[in-house]
Structures are given as structure tokens and as C-alpha cells.
Amino acid sequence: MNHASAAFYPAMSHPPAHPSVIAATALLGGIHLDSEKTWNILEIGCASGHHILPIAEQYPQARITALDLDARAIEEAQGLARLANLRNIEFHCADLAAWEAPSQHFDIIIAHGVFSWVPDSVKAAMISLCAQALKTNGVAMISYNTQPGWALRQPLREMTMALQQRSSHQGSACSALEWIERALDGRNDAYGHDLLETTRDSLAKGEAQLKFDDLYPINDAFYFSQFFHICQQNGLTYVGEADSTLPRISLLHSTAKAQLQSLADNPILMEQMTDFLTGRSFRCSVICRNDAERRAASPEELAALSIERLMPIPATGHDRTDAFSQAILRAAPSSISMGDLLASLPDVPVQQAMKMTGTLLSLGMIRLRDRPVLLSDEMPSHPRLSVLNLDHLKRGKPIVDAFHRSCLVSPNDREWLLLCNGSVSFEQLMKSCRHEDQISALHEMLAHMNERGLFV
Ligand SMILES: C[S@@+](CC[C@H](N)C(=O)[O-])C[C@H]1O[C@@H](n2cnc3c(N)ncnc32)[C@H](O)[C@@H]1O
Numbered sequence: 001m002n003h004a005s006a007a008f009y010p011a012m013s014h015p016p017a018h019p020s021v022i023a024a025t026a027l028l029g030g031i032h033l034d035s036e037k038t039w040n041i042l043e044i045g046c047a048s049g050h051h052i053l054p055i056a057e058q059y060p061q062a063r064i065t066a067l068d069l070d071a072r073a074i075e076e077a078q079g080l081a082r083l084a085n086l087r088n089i090e091f092h093c094a095d096l097a098a099w100e101a102p103s104q105h106f107d108i109i110i111a112h113g114v115f116s117w118v119p120d121s122v123k124a125a126m127i128s129l130c131a132q133a134l135k136t137n138g139v140a141m142i143s144y145n146t147q148p149g150w151a152l153r154q155p156l157r158e159m160t161m162a163l164q165q166r167s168s169h170q171g172s173a174c175s176a177l178e179w180i181e182r183a184l185d186g187r188n189d190a191y192g193h194d195l196l197e198t199t200r201d202s203l204a205k206g207e208a209q210l211k212f213d214d215l216y217p218i219n220d221a222f223y224f225s226q227f228f229h230i231c232q233q234n235g236l237t238y239v240g241e242a243d244s245t246l247p248r249i250s251l252l253h254s255t256a257k258a259q260l261q262s263l264a265d266n267p268i269l270m271e272q273m274t275d276f277l278t279g280r281s282f283r284c285s286v287i288c289r290n291d292a293e294r295r296a297a298s299p300e301e302l303a304a305l306s307i308e309r310l311m312p313i314p315a316t317g318h319d320r321t322d323a324f325s326q327a328i329l330r331a332a333p334s335s336i337s338m339g340d341l342l343a344s345l346p347d348v349p350v351q352q353a354m355k356m357t358g359t360l361l362s363l364g365m366i367r368l369r370d371r372p373v374l375l376s377d378e379m380p381s382h383p384r385l386s387v388l389n390l391d392h393l394k395r396g397k398p399i400v401d402a403f404h405r406s407c408l409v410s411p412n413d414r415e416w417l418l419l420c421n422g423s424v425s426f427e428q429l430m431k432s433c434r435h436e437d438q439i440s441a442l443h444e445m446l447a448h449m450n451e452r453g454l455f456v
Pocket residue numbers: 009011012013014044045046047048051067068069070073094095096097111112113114117118122212
């Protein structure tokens with residue numbers, strides 16, 4: 001396999017780092033953000049803006065600041081903002097450790113993929129920036145590698161780095177990982193099996209991401225309790241996790257879950273124990289100021305939360321639970337608000353619905369947002385991608401869907417999608433197909449893109 005070497009950090013969007021997911025996590029943790037109409041949002045380490053630019057498009061009333069050390073990335077981001085005529089976002093080429101943040105100004109601070117990969121002095125500066133720049137009831141989402149799960153990546157990192165140097169691998173991390181995968185073939189002891197799974201997981205990241213993630217010169221992992229301690233020292237505290245897909249609590253037997261419940265009086269210990277038991281390797285932690293006002297969300301506020309289905313939800317044989325999952329399925333590809341869901345199931349009490357939501361969240365089957373994502377399955381007469389996505393396509397970067405997921409497009413689909421700029425009708429696209437197979441493939445691809453809310 002030929003693995004091209006990658007010079008730039010790959011453009012990516014991250015659903016758990018989306019303001020609507022962060023706001024829902026905050027609400028469940030008792031933090032009530034101000035109205036989104038007045039949100040000030042900061043992204044630290046925004047690279048070329050792939051994550052934050054569509055957010056600026058979705059929240060025209062929010063004022064957004066984004067910064068990164070990399071001058072070329074910031075230049076690219078500024079160019080894209082001009083191209084898409086986004087006036088609510090400003091980019092700064094700055095070192096976060098030297099940047100003079102406005103005091104108590106931000107409702108939401110996003111730092112995805114930065115904390116574990118910068119020197120300790122910059123980590124400290126990031127936490128104190130959050131402490132200084134967050135509004136009293138604002139929240140920050142910081143992602144980082146966690147122990148004990150990351151410990152298994154360490155031997156893999158060492159092996160990959162050593163093998164990469166050999167001429168047979170020509171500097172390619174993926175080629176080195178494929179060598180390791182073969183070397184682990186057939187292993188079914190616990191260590192070999194886990195290392196093989198981790199190798200495959202790393203391979204799936206691809207050359208470009210590996211270079212800036214697993215193999216980046218600085219790559220630190222923390223116990224959750226260490227991260228919490230650093231926050232505490234800076235007047236910050238823990239609110240909740242924005243990535244429901246990661247904890248894999250589903251791995252735990254119901255006895256283990258009951259054991260963890262016995263720690264409910266100490267949520268920080270409970271979080272740490274969950275990491276130990278599940279081998280968690282990454283977190284997207286939402287934090288707030290110690291002096292933030294926290295109160296449980298009201299039933300009306302919970303009803304406004306919206307549920308996004310992430311994977312098929314198997315039947316359980318319990319009528320109410322299955323009716324709940326069916327209602328989520330019927331709404332797909334749109335998300336469904338908790339209020340609408342409850343209205344469709346009049347005999348399910350709110351508390352039971354919240355419990356079922358909690359279970360599906362812990363299984364990584366759903367994600368919560370503070371606003372619905374409403375999609376139509378009707379194909380627009382003239383399919384049109386956003387200006388940002390058309391530009392991403394032209395540059396061979398992933399496009400970003402309505403749920404903020406990155407979507408890689410094959411070269412063939414890319415040619416068709418480049419025509420989706422609003423000037424060519426769906427019928428014309430279909431008529432330009434040369435044979436039946438092409439018609440059905442194009443129809444399917446466009447329907448899929450439409451289901452992901454990519455046509456604006
Ligand atoms: C691994 S990339 C993550 C990009 C993006 N946030 C994501 O998760 O896809 C880390 C980014 O942090 C930026 N960065 C590193 N140190 C920084 C600092 N001291 N101040 C500002 N940005 C920094 C890098 O230039 C890089 O663009």
C-alpha cells in the first residue's frame with residue numbers, strides 16, 4: 001500500500017466539540033448558558049478553521065474568536081471566512097500562552113486536540129486562560145488523552161517510531177503499523193488482542209492524523225483525577241463529558257454498574273473508577289468556574305434537549321423501552337426533541353424517559369444537543385452545498401454535515417458534488433448519467449448527502 005506523507009494537520013470537524021453538544025452537556029451538569037443569541041465563543045488551536053467555520057455559519061448572532069499559532073493555517077481560515085462572507089468570526093495568529101484574553105467574556109471555549117500535545121507551560125496557560133476568560137456561567141470543553149487507556153498506545157508509538165526509520169517503511173506510520181498488525185496476527189491472549197485492536201484503531205486514523213496525534217513529539221496522557229486537580233487549582237471544576245461515544249460503559253457488567261453507582265456521592269471518584277474499569281483513552285471534558293451557579297435542569301429545559309441517533313438501537317423486548325427507541329428511529333435522520341418524544345409516548349413518565357436516555361447515552365447510541373437538527377428527506381430541486389463545503393471539496397478536504405460530522409468523499413462522488421452549487425437541477429444531474437447503474441448510484445449518493453443535511 002502506498003502511504004503519502006502528510007505535511008499538514010488534517011482538516012476535521014468534531015461533533016462533541018460543537019456548541020449545541022457542549023451546551024446540552026452543560027445543562028445536564030446544571031450549568032445554564034445565556035441565550036445563544038449573545039454567545040461569545042472562543043476556539044483555541046483552530047488550525048485552518050475546519051471545525052469552527054461551519055459553526056460561525058450556524059450561529060450568525062454569535063461572536064466567534066479563533067486562534068492558532070500557525071500563520072498559514074490562520075491565513076487559510078481567514079480566506080475561507082471571507083469566501084463564505086462570515087462576519088461574525090475573527091481569527092488571530094497567536095500563542096495561547098501570550099494571548100491577552102478578554103476577562104470573563106466567553107460563554108463557550110473549545111480546545112479540541114491541543115491540551116495533550118503542547119508543553120506543560122502551555123497546558124497551564126490554557127487552563128488559566130479558561131479560568132480568566134470564561135463568564136461566570138460559561139463552560140470550556142477540553143479534550144485530552146487519558147490513562148489508563150492511553151498506556152497501551154505507548155508501546156505502539158515506540159514500535160511505530162522505531163520501524164518508521166527503516167528504509168522498508170519509507171517513513172510511513174501506516175506501513176509500520178501494518179507490519180505490527182501482521183506480527184500480532186493470531187494472538188488471542190489479552191495483551192496481544194488489545195494491542196491488535198489498538199493497532200487497527202490507529203491504522204484507521206491514517207497517515208496525516210497519526211503524525212499530529214499518536215506520533216506527535218509531545219503526547220501526554222492524564223488520569224481524569226489529575227486533570228480535575230489542575231482545574232481545581234485554577235478555580236475550575238468538572239461539569240460532564242461531551243463525547244457520549246467514548247466511555248464504553250456498555251463493556252461493564254450490570255454488577256460493575258451497580259458497584260459504580262455506590263460511588264454516586266463522589267462523582268469525581270466515580271468518573272475515575274469508570275476510566276480504570278473501561279480503559280478509557282480520550283476525554284472531552286466540559287468544565288466551568290467554581291463560582292458558577294449550578295441548578296438541576298427543569299422538565300421544560302430537559303424537554304428542549306434533542307436526541308441524535310448514532311447507531312442502531314437493538315430491541316430489548318420491553319414495550320416502553322422499545323417504543324422509546326422506535327420514536328428516535330422514526331425521527332431519523334432528524335434528531336428528535338425530548339418533548340416531542342414524550343408527547344408521542346404519553347404513558348412513559350419523564351423520569352423513566354430520562355433514565356432510558358441516560359442508558360442509551362452510556363451505550364454511545366445517542367448524542368444530546370441543545371437544539372434539534374431538522375432534516376428533510378425531500379430532495380431539493382437544485383441541490384446546493386454550502387460555499388464552505390464546495391471549497392472543501394475543491395481542496396480535497398472532508399465536507400461537514402448538519403451534525404458536524406466530517407464526510408470524506410470518493411473522487412467519483414466529488415465530481416458530481418462539485419456540480420451541486422445550486423445552478424444544476426436534480427433532474428439535469430440524473431439526465432447526465434450514461435447508464436442505469438450510474439443513475440441508481442448517483443441517486444443513492446445524493447439521497448445520502450441530503451439525509452446528512454448537506455444541501456442548504
Ligand atoms: C492537533 S491540532 C488540532 C486542531 C483542531 N483543534 C482539531 O482538533 O482538529 C493542534 C493545533 O493547536 C495549535 N497550537 C499548538 N500550540 C499552540 C499555542 N501555544 N497557541 C495556539 N495554538 C497552538 C497547532 O498549531 C495546531 O493547529
